[in-house]
Amino acid sequence: MHHDHMHHKEPEALPDYKVGRLPRSAPLAVPFVPFQSDNPPQYSPEEGFTRGTIFPGLDLPFHNTVNESNPNAGTLLGEMQSLSFALTDLHLYLDTHPHDHDVIRIFEEYNQRLAQSRKRYVETNGPLTLTDAVQDGKYAWLQDPWPWDYQERTV
Amino acid sequence: MFIYEKKLQYPVRIKNPNPALAKFIISQYGGPDGELGASLRYLSQRYAMPYPELKGLLTDIGTEELGHLEMVATIVHQLTRNMTEEEVKRAGLEAYFVDHTAGVYPQFASGTPWTAATFQVKGDVITDLVEDMAAEQKARTTYDNILRLSDDPDVNNVIRFLREREIVHFQRFGEAVELARERLNQKNVYMFNPAFDRKRAVSHT
Numbered sequence: 001m002h003h004d005h006m007h008h009k010e011p012e013a014l015p016d017y018k019v020g021r022l023p024r025s026a027p028l029a030v031p032f033v034p035f036q037s038d039n040p041p042q043y044s045p046e047e048g049f050t051r052g053t054i055f056p057g058l059d060l061p062f063h064n065t066v067n068e069s070n071p072n073a074g075t076l077l078g079e080m081q082s083l084s085f086a087l088t089d090l091h092l093y094l095d096t097h098p099h100d101h102d103v104i105r106i107f108e109e110y111n112q113r114l115a116q117s118r119k120r121y122v123e124t125n126g127p128l129t130l131t132d133a134v135q136d137g138k139y140a141w142l143q144d145p146w147p148w149d150y151q152e153r154t155v
Numbered sequence: 156m157f158i159y160e161k162k163l164q165y166p167v168r169i170k171n172p173n174p175a176l177a178k179f180i181i182s183q184y185g186g187p188d189g190e191l192g193a194s195l196r197y198l199s200q201r202y203a204m205p206y207p208e209l210k211g212l213l214t215d216i217g218t219e220e221l222g223h224l225e226m227v228a229t230i231v232h233q234l235t236r237n238m239t240e241e242e243v244k245r246a247g248l249e250a251y252f253v254d255h256t257a258g259v260y261p262q263f264a265s266g267t268p269w270t271a272a273t274f275q276v277k278g279d280v281i282t283d284l285v286e287d288m289a290a291e292q293k294a295r296t297t298y299d300n301i302l303r304l305s306d307d308p309d310v311n312n313v314i315r316f317l318r319e320r321e322i323v324h325f326q327r328f329g330e331a332v333e334l335a336r337e338r339l340n341q342k343n344v345y346m347f348n349p350a351f352d353r354k355r356a357v358s359h360t
Contacts, residue, residue: 027336027341030281031288033328033329034329049165052315052316052319053322058323060319062302062318065302067312067316070166070312071166071167071309077162081162081164084164088164092212092323093327095208095211095212096208096212096327126161128161130159146161147162148167148228148229150168150169150236151168152168154166
């Protein structure tokens with residue numbers, strides 16, 4: 001199966017990563033979307049976060065314009081958001097591919113990294129959820145900034 | 156239940172306020188193909204889903220959409236921060252301003268308030284999943300159109316992220332249709348609705 005390489009910036013050496021599986025024979029009058037193949041190629045959590053998916057095979061940008069970076073790249077918050085996002089994307093993948101043990105292992109690895117990253121973030125920047133709301137005997141939940149506040153740079 | 160995480164899924168940092176952009180980006184907050192309708196559609200449809208993969212997928216995508224709702228609100232909030240009356244007039248934002256000042260209200264770009272009439276919960280597995288696939292495409296097109304109209308790089312960075320999520324969700328809903336179809340009668344997929352005709356569903360699989 002050939003793809004039109006004019007319209008997408010293709011990562012190299014990943015044959016067929018945009019080709020999925022369909023049933024050999026299928027009933028009429030039912031919509032079909034190819035199944036994404038098991039253990040598909042993946043971006044790093046940081047690159048996947050900037051591009052909006054960890055899967056190059058699903059990365060189909062409008063007018064072939066992609067994000068080169070994101071506002072939190074290189075910060076503690078950005079690291080935590082990248083890992084958290086990678087887990088979100090793998091989570092949806094595993095909902096429809098619950099037996100893909102390669103991806104389950106990657107999920108576990110990112111989950112461990114996220115736990116460490118989250119701990120560092122909370123110690124430096126304050127609470128993320130109600131279980132962090134009290135820190136050193138103080139109610140830290142109300143401290144600025146809130147996620148929607150404009151900030152010139154990430155703290 | 157849900158708990159709040161005090162962070163955005165993806166960062167929003169709009170350097171230059173621009174109320175004119177907020178006028179149409181608000182549609183992805185409370186418009187016909189916006190994130191509020193998306194989250195409520197999936198989170199409401201999940202109760203009629205008979206298979207664990209589909210219960211999980213609708214829960215997880217519906218939850219992610221709530222995070223997108225917050226991101227779109229944040230874009231609107233930052234685009235309209237520190238507005239003066241003069242800037243409201245110059246942006247043509249008077250109609251919105253007189254009703255909501257600089258608050259974030261769920262409405263279409265055209266001003267119609269958000270309504271549940273923009274989506275369905277049909278209680279039929281194939282029907283609801285096909286609606287979900289269409290919903291992801293409608294939201295993707297809306298983000299395409301926003302990218303056509305906006306020349307603000309900070310806004311477009313976030314919009315590109317949100318648009319890509321629609322493509323991933325479309326793929327997952329398509330896979331969900333196949334996971335459902337495999338469990339239905341192979342000669343007549345529409346013989347029964349497994350969300351309602353439960354006894355029949357067991358006898359035919």
